[in-house]
Structure formats: C-alpha cells, structure tokens
Amino acid sequence: xxxxxxxxxxxxxxxxxxxxxxxxxxxxxxxxxxxxxxxxxxxxxxxxxxxxxxxxxxxxxxxxxxxxxxxxxxxxxxxxxxxxxxxxxxxxxxxxxxxxxxxxxxxxxxxxxxxxxxxxxxxxxxxxxxxx
Amino acid sequence: xxxxxxxxxxxxxxxxxxxxxxxxxxxxxxxxxxxxxxxxxxxxxxxxxxxxxxxxxxxxxxxxxxxxxxxxxxxxxxxxxxxxxxxxxxxxxxxxxxxxxxxxxxxxxxxxxxxxxx
Numbered sequence: 001x002x003x004x005x006x007x008x009x010x011x012x013x014x015x016x017x018x019x020x021x022x023x024x025x026x027x028x029x030x031x032x033x034x035x036x037x038x039x040x041x042x043x044x045x046x047x048x049x050x051x052x053x054x055x056x057x058x059x060x061x062x063x064x065x066x067x068x069x070x071x072x073x074x075x076x077x078x079x080x081x082x083x084x085x086x087x088x089x090x091x092x093x094x095x096x097x098x099x100x101x102x103x104x105x106x107x108x109x110x111x112x113x114x115x116x117x118x119x120x121x122x123x124x125x126x127x128x129x130x131x132x
Numbered sequence: 133x134x135x136x137x138x139x140x141x142x143x144x145x146x147x148x149x150x151x152x153x154x155x156x157x158x159x160x161x162x163x164x165x166x167x168x169x170x171x172x173x174x175x176x177x178x179x180x181x182x183x184x185x186x187x188x189x190x191x192x193x194x195x196x197x198x199x200x201x202x203x204x205x206x207x208x209x210x211x212x213x214x215x216x217x218x219x220x221x222x223x224x225x226x227x228x229x230x231x232x233x234x235x236x237x238x239x240x241x242x243x244x245x246x247x248x249x250x
Binding site for chain 2 (some may be wrong): 034037038039040041045046049052053055059062063089092093096099
C-alpha cells in the first residue's frame with residue numbers, strides 16, 4: 001500500500017527521484033562500481049578476447065590492431081576501458097577492506113571513496129600520457 | 133520469545149558461495165594484473181616478438197586462463213546481481229540470465245581457442 005494511503009500516517013515527503021537527492025561520495029563510488037562492471041562485461045571482455053587473438057596471429061595482425069590505438073577514437077575507447085578497469089579494481093579493493101571491517105565508519109568510508117575516484121582518474125591520466 | 137522453529141526456509145542458499153567467489157576471483161585477477169603490469173614494465177613496452185613469446189610459455193597461458201576463468205565467474209555474479217535489481221519480471225530476468233550464461237560459456241571456449249588455438 002502506498003505510504004500516503006495508510007490511514008494512520010500523515011502524508012510525508014517521499015524523494016524517489018534519485019537525481020533530486022545529493023548523493024554521498026560512497027553512493028557515487030558504488031554506482032560507478034556497478035556501471036564500470038557492466039561496461040567491462042558488455043564491451044571489455046569481447047574487446048579483450050578479440051584484441052589478444054588478433055594481436056597474437058601474426059606481426060601484420062599485431063600492427064593492424066595496435067594501429068587504431070593511434071587514432072583519437074581508438075585512444076578514447078582504450079581510455080574509457082582503462083578507467084573502467086582501474087576504477088573497478090580500486091573500488092573492489094576498497095570493498096575487500098570494508099569486508100574485513102577496515103574503514104567502515106563514516107569518515108574513512110567517505111575519504112576512501114574519494115581516494116578511489118581520484119586515484120582511478122590519476123592512473124587513467126598516466127595511461128593517457130603513455131598513449132599520446 | 134524468539135524461536136527459530138517458525139522461520140520460513142526461503143532462498144536458494146547460494147548467497148554466501150557467490151559472495152565468496154566474487155572476492156576470491158577478484159584477488160586472483162588483481163594478482164594477475166600486477167603480474168602483467170610488471171612484465172610490461174620490465175620489457176619497457178611490448179612489441180610483437182615479446183608479446184608472442186610471452187603467450188608461447190605454458191605457465192603464462194595457464195595463468196591467463198586462471199584470470200579469464202575468474203573474470204567470467206566474477207562477471208556472472210555481478211551481472212546476475214544487476215539483473216536481480218533491475219529486471220523485475222521473472223520471464224525477462226530468466227531470459228537475460230540464460231543469454232548471459234550462454235555468452236560467458238562461449239567466452240570460455242573463445243579463451244581456450246586464443247590460448248591453445250589451432
């Protein structure tokens with residue numbers, strides 16, 4: 001039964017519009033963990049298998065699959081996948097720490113979420129520098 | 133008074149196994165990632181000859197297969213969690229889950245083909 005229809009309850013404000021709520025950092029890290037995981041499944045795994053298979057086939061194939069990495073679109077694809085992988089890895093390590101009851105109170109949980117976000121961007125920038 | 137006798141035995145009881153396999157596979161993939169990063173940095177980049185020689189070694193092939201097997205198990209638990217949250221009608225969820233299982237199984241075959249291919 002919807003909340004407003006309960007006879008004993010006064011109508012109370014219900015905020016179900018996720019975009020109307022200012023999300024705390026751990027929530028942002030959590031949804032990005034899920035989004036990056038979905039992207040790695042949908043694009044990352046087939047791309048990885050295809051890339052390794054072709055790159056091992058012959059020197060010509062190796063050149064053919066690494067050449068697109070020199071184009072802006074190829075670099076963008078690699079950077080998006082690299083960020084997804086790095087973020088997912090770091091957020092996962094944070095998760096393992098939380099499972100071991102390390103940093104589960106509010107302040108360290110916030111700062112570790114921020115650290116994961118910042119570190120994933122920094123490492124992606126290093127990948128970008130290597131690509132260019 | 134709290135009594136366990138009236139507790140309804142619900143659920144398929146695979147929660148802990150999935151939770152644990154998600155974490156064990158994560159650790160395996162982290163170790164492999166560190167290994168691969170170390171190898172790439174050791175060689176100061178990769179050309180075809182180095183890349184090919186790396187995958188010619190059986191130990192590296194087995195390590196890579198362990199990584200891929202972990203990745204596919206990990207992906208299954210993660211994607212299944214996503215589908216359980218967002219694909220509400222049972223028919224839609226079941227269909228998508230079957231598709232994902234088929235795709236992941238095909239990836240196992242593809243991985244073996246890449247590593248020990250014809």
